[in-house]
Amino acid sequence: MAKIILTGDRPTGRLHIGHYVGSLRRRVQLQNTGDFDEIYIMIADAQALTDNMENPEKVRENIVEVALDYLSAGLDPARSSLFIQSQIPELTELSFYYMNLVTVARLQRNPTVKSEIQMRNFENSIPVGFFTYPISQAADITAFKATTVPVGEDQEPMIEQTREIVRKFNYVYGETLVEPEILLPDNEASMRLPGTDGQAKMSKSLGNCIYLSDDAATVKKKVMSMFTDPGHLQISDPGKVEGNTVFTYLDAFSTKAHFEEYLPEYQDLEELKAHYRRGGLGDVKVKKFLNNVLQETLEPIRQRRAQYEKDIPYVYEVLKKGSETAENKAAQTLSEVRRAMRIDYFDDEELIRRQQQAFNERKAREVEGRRRGRGGRK
Numbered sequence: 001m002a003k004i005i006l007t008g009d010r011p012t013g014r015l016h017i018g019h020y021v022g023s024l025r026r027r028v029q030l031q032n033t034g035d036f037d038e039i040y041i042m043i044a045d046a047q048a049l050t051d052n053m054e055n056p057e058k059v060r061e062n063i064v065e066v067a068l069d070y071l072s073a074g075l076d077p078a079r080s081s082l083f084i085q086s087q088i089p090e091l092t093e094l095s096f097y098y099m100n101l102v103t104v105a106r107l108q109r110n111p112t113v114k115s116e117i118q119m120r121n122f123e124n125s126i127p128v129g130f131f132t133y134p135i136s137q138a139a140d141i142t143a144f145k146a147t148t149v150p151v152g153e154d155q156e157p158m159i160e161q162t163r164e165i166v167r168k169f170n171y172v173y174g175e176t177l178v179e180p181e182i183l184l185p186d187n188e189a190s191m192r193l194p195g196t197d198g199q200a201k202m203s204k205s206l207g208n209c210i211y212l213s214d215d216a217a218t219v220k221k222k223v224m225s226m227f228t229d230p231g232h233l234q235i236s237d238p239g240k241v242e243g244n245t246v247f248t249y250l251d252a253f254s255t256k257a258h259f260e261e262y263l264p265e266y267q268d269l270e271e272l273k274a275h276y277r278r279g280g281l282g283d284v285k286v287k288k289f290l291n292n293v294l295q296e297t298l299e300p301i302r303q304r305r306a307q308y309e310k311d312i313p314y315v316y317e318v319l320k321k322g323s324e325t326a327e328n329k330a331a332q333t334l335s336e337v338r339r340a341m342r343i344d345y346f347d348d349e350e351l352i353r354r355q356q357q358a359f360n361e362r363k364a365r366e367v368e369g370r371r372r373g374r375g376g377r378k
Contacts, residue, residue, distance in 0.1 A: 001178070005030060006146035008042030008085070011062035012052065015069040016209035017294070018193040018202035021252045022152035022185060028074040030150065030183075039080040040144045040326055041070060043319070046086045047137070050130035051120055067315050069212050072305035077318045083326040084319055085140065090330035094139035094337065095132070101168045102135055102161075110134055112157045138162040142177045143330040150183040153191040173340040177333075193252055198227030198245050210294070212301050219298060223291040228283045235282040241273045246286050254293050262292040 007023060009015060015024065031039055043066050048059045063084060070082055085091065107113060113134060117126060129136075134157075141149055141162050149159055159182040166177040185191055194200055195208025202209050210222050228246050232239035241247045250269055259266055266272045272289075275281045308315060338344040345351065 001147065002037040002145070003035060003148065004144055004146045004178075005036050005039045005148050005150065006042065006141050006144045006180075007040075007150050008044050008140070009066055010044045010048040011059055011066045012048050013062055013204040014065045014211045014213050015073075016202055016204070016211045017253075017298075018152075018209070019069075020073065020212060021187070021193055022191070023150050024069075024073050026150045026183070026185060027080075030148075031076060031079050032074075036148070038144070038329070040146070040329070041075060041080050041082045041322075042085050042140060042326075043067065043083070044085045044140070046091070047133055050127055050133055051122075053127065053129075063319070064312060064315055065213075067319055068305050068308050071308050071315065071318070072301045073212065074301075074304075077322065081322040081325045082318055083322040087323040088143070088327050088330050090327065090334040091136070091139045091143055093334060094143055094330075095136045097337065097341065098135045098138055098165050098169070099132065101165050101172075106161070106164075107131060107134060110157050110161055112154060115154075134158050134161045135165070138165045141180050142166060143333050144326070145178040145329075145333060146180045147178060148183050149180050153184055156182060156184070169337075169340075173337075176336055176340040187252055194245050194248055196222050196226045196245065198243070212298065213305055214298070215302070216295055216299070219294055220291050223294060224284075224287050226287060226290075228286075232276075232283060236279050238279040239276045239281070239283075241276060246283070246290055247273060247276070249290055250286075250293065253290075253297055258289075258293045258296070261296075263289050 005027070007027060009019060027039075027041065030036060043063055045059050045063060048062075049056065052059055067082060071077075075082060113131065116122075117130075120130075122130065137158050138161065141159075142165075149155075151159065159180060163179050166179045169177050192200070193202050195202040195206055196210060197206070197208040199206055199208055210219055214222070223246075226245050226249075229240040229244050231237065247269075250272075254269055256268055259268055259272075263272070266275070272281075272286070276286065335344070335347070339347070
């Protein structure tokens with residue numbers, strides 16, 4: 001079986017470092033291994049419209065922002081197909097068929113859906129498209145026969161629902177769809193990076209993000225204002241590392257090489273944490289170190305983005321070609337789904353031949369019956 005990746009992001013704004021450590025960094029690494037036969041990276045504009053239907057310009061304008069983030073992070077159009085969800089009509093048809101395999105009660109139990117509904121205050125007025133987006137996501141994944149889906153921890157319930165849909169479809173209609181495996185970040189801190197204000201989730205709407213495209217001065221300003229341990233008032237005070245946003249970011253980004261370069265008095269992060277816990281280490285020093293780490297990580301991304309920004313028509317050409325590749329793949333899967341569901345009427349020559357034969361035989365019987373009837377009256 002071919003090894004295939006499908007993953008993507010909603011174009012509701014520029015991507016931030018939570019996206020980067022949660023899945024984008026891993027996508028680039030997986031792409032560069034050469035271990036996968038096909039890689040599809042989707043800009044999920046149709047999904048973004050489920051809760052932005054009255055603001056389509058927000059989605060439209062952010063298509064290129066997300067594409068620029070993809071390219072500047074290192075995704076290569078020669079090895080990964082970057083495409084726009086709404087340009088693949090087959091995904092809508094697959095979603096329609098999958099709706100018959102899922103109950104309303106099952107959607108209501110999906111933890112990700114419940115959390116997102118609460119976050120958007122949709123409790124009393126849930127758009128149907130938003131409510132059913134686990135089904136749409138299943139269509140996205142299965143259309144490309146993805147074997148691997150690199151996502152953050154919050155998407156785990158969504159992947160499980162996709163697997164349920166695949167199993168139900170294959171049970172009813174025969175083995176057709178591929179059951180995907182989730183690939184979570186290999187660094188626990190990257191599972192869900194908190195916001196700079198210490199909130200559990202980094203969110204554009206909360207204004208607590210560091211964006212991949214932020215300039216050096218903006219990154220430094222955000223880092224130096226980050227939430228730490230509110231009980232760590234004096235440098236001499238013992239500090240808490242757990243729940244301390246600065247240390248969570250260091251868990252996600254820092255390496256031993258960073259210590260050798262920017263903080264050589266410590267061997268590694270564990271030694272830095274131990275000093276902070278016993279007291280005698282100020283927040284400013286730790287934040288300056290984190291700033292150096294993030295600047296080193298983000299500077300190559302910023303430089304590549306600056307080059308791509310000079311040729312926006314090229315970025316759209318990448319998306320157009322990627323969408324054509326993606327549609328060809330989805331069309332092949334949809335054809336197999338139709339065949340399995342016995343709704344491939346015009347492609348089933350055997351069906352047409354058999355039904356023609358049946359009508360001919362019935363007509364012959366009717367003629368023979370009338371002939372015998374006439375003979376009996378004589």
